[in-house]
Amino acid sequence: MKKRALISVSDKQNIVEFAIGLVELGYEIISTGGTLSVLQGAGVPATAIDQVTGFPEILDGRVKTLHPMIHGGLLAKRSNPDHLMQLGDNHIEPIDMVVVNLYPFKQTLERDGVSKEDIIENIDIGGPTMLRSAAKNFADVMVVVDPGDYDSILEALRNDSINLEFHQKLAAKVFRHTANYDAMIANYFLTQTGEKFPETYTVTYEKVQSLRYGENPHQEAAFYKNPIQNGMSLATAKQLHGKELSYNNIQDANAAIEILAEYGEPTAVAVKHMNPCGIGMGESISDAFLIAFEADPISIFGGIVALNREVDSQTAEQLSDIFLEIVIAPSFSEKALEILTRKKNIRLLSTEMSKKDATSYKLTTVDGGVLIQSRDNGVIKENNLVVATERIPSEEEMNNLLFAWKAVKHVKSNAIVLAKNKQTIGVGAGQMNRVGAARIAIEQAGENAIGSVMASDAFFPMSDTVEEAIKAGVTAIIQPGGSKRDQDSIDVCNQHGIAMVYTGMRHFKH
Known part of the structure; x- marks a missing residue:
């Protein structure tokens, strides 16, 4: 019996050459809409989908392949006599190959000025349905979603080297592809509804490259990217x-x-x-x-x-x-x-540095799960600060305090940064106690600490960090405040004429 391939693609790259190769191998081609026009225009014999279904494409192409004549031909198990009998009773012919790639939802989202109507119309329904039907029945149907696979498939067909494992790998790629597609659609609707943490959270990434190894040579690794980029990355x-x-x-x-x-x-x-x-x-x-x-x-x-x-x-x-x-x-x-x-x-x-994506989330894996949080996009300006001490910072100190505050946000906690003349001069990172981080930063700064300012990513649980800063010559401090013993630190600053301001915002970074 002559084999049949159903071809319906949005990305028409190399599809004519692939279809010609299938015809040469004895396949009958079924096709839809724009794909049919491209194939027939190139002289490839192809049958229109409505000739198979006996039903015209309707609703501006929204309904064309959603039909028992198509899905019966895809889902029938060739090893099941009852399935084959039902095909015969209903005059349905098996379909042996599906070649489908989906409406360009991602590319539509990325277009400047795209309307919601265009976005909705580029949600593919028939394509994923055919792919899933064919992939479910991979033992009997070859399913092709990636134009990059065309050459290897033709070569395998010509060499008669197609086997169940080959079919299953193609099916696995389909389910990854449709999962990726659906995740992008789901995330688009999340942005529309404004839901922050829904009952399920699906993410998808596309491979950029394999890496030689991970953090250490004995670890395997790869780099993936978010398929929809909204800012500098x-x-x-x-x-x-x-x-x-x-x-x-x-x-x-x-x-x-x-x-x-x-x-x-x-x-x-x-x-x-x-x-x-x-x-x-x-x-x-x-x-x-x-x-x-x-x-x-x-x-x-x-x-x-x-x-x-x-x-x-x-x-x-x-x-x-x-x-x-x-x-x-x-x-x-x-x-x-x-x-x-x-x-x-x-x-x-x-890389682009003018746009910062303020909407994305930060994901951190833990054994058996994942933590999700919004990114630390908190910004402090001078009018957000509360002066806690008798002395008010000078204009120069204030500029350096804000400079240091932006820096300490990105230092592993516990974190202390010393700055002077819009330059970091001491960084204490990732310490188990705050005074330890301060001592590291102060030691790094040396004599340059005299006249500098200090930033702390979280409050001082006691006055020891302030005391170390004063001994080093620090003249102003910026910190979140909020400790039960804040007054101890304020008193020490007042005794030595040091200015201290509160942000009311913490910047832990674990």
Whole structure:
């Protein structure tokens, strides 16, 4: 009996060549709408779907393949005599292959100015239904959803090397594909309804690349991206030079981009192990990088640098003087690229930095589950602050306090940052007690701590951290406040003429 293939695709890439190959192998082609026109226009013999169903396409194409003549032909088990008898009784012929890819829902969402009506009309119904029917019956039906598989399928058919395992792999890809498609639709409706944490939460990601290993060589890893990008993201960065990113590179680079998003003026951020080792703000991007470098010229070695302005030749010369894993910027001048690409091992990435996605969620896996939270997009401005001490910060201190507050938000808790002249001069990260983090930051700053400001990501449970700051020469402090013993810290500040302001907002980062 002649085999039949049903072809109905939105992405018509290479479909004519594939259909010709199937015809040469003895397949009869059934097709729909635009696909039928393309195939017949290329001289491929194809039968219209309504000739099979005996029913016209209706509702502007919303109903065309949702018919027993189609789904009976897909779902009948060839090994079941009763199924075959029912096909005969109802004059239904089996369908042996389904080639379907779906309405471009993702591409529709990404279009500027797209209407809700267009979005809804690009939710495919018949396509996923045919795919699921064929994939469920994979033992008897070959189901094809990826144009990238066309050549290997034709080769396997010609070599008579098709087997059950081959069918099952294609079916597995279908269910991944429809799950991805449905997840994007579900998440679109979540944005429309405004529901934050629904009864089920489905996420989907698309593979960017396999990685050589994870955090350590004995761990396997891969990099996936959100299929719908709404803001600045490492996943959409363009790599201009250097070898593939590693797992740890991606983690660090993402941290650098998140930190940089806090600052509007020319700013450079240096990151090691997902913590900033130097942040600098300057009149130019060259000045900003020099300030970030001088914040910690030891830790920056082998680190990642992100800059929020185009890298010019002067900055490129500075960057090339030290060993860096990655440099990220919105763009690089032609001369800067010439300078930096002389270094074989440096990776250069360009990415959009003008848009920050404030709507996405942060997912953290735990054994057997996942934690979901909104991103820490909390922003504090001067008029949000409460002065807790007798002395009010000077204008310069206030500017540095706000600069340090943005930095400490991105340091692992417990976190303390010392800053001066819009430069981080001491960073204490990830300590089990707050005074320990303060001592690390103060030790790093050394004599430069005199006249600096301090930021703490959470309140002081006792006055010991303030006392360490005063001994080091810190003149102003920013912290959330809210401890039962806040007054102890306030009293110590007042005794020494130190200014302290409360944000009323905590920035724990675990």
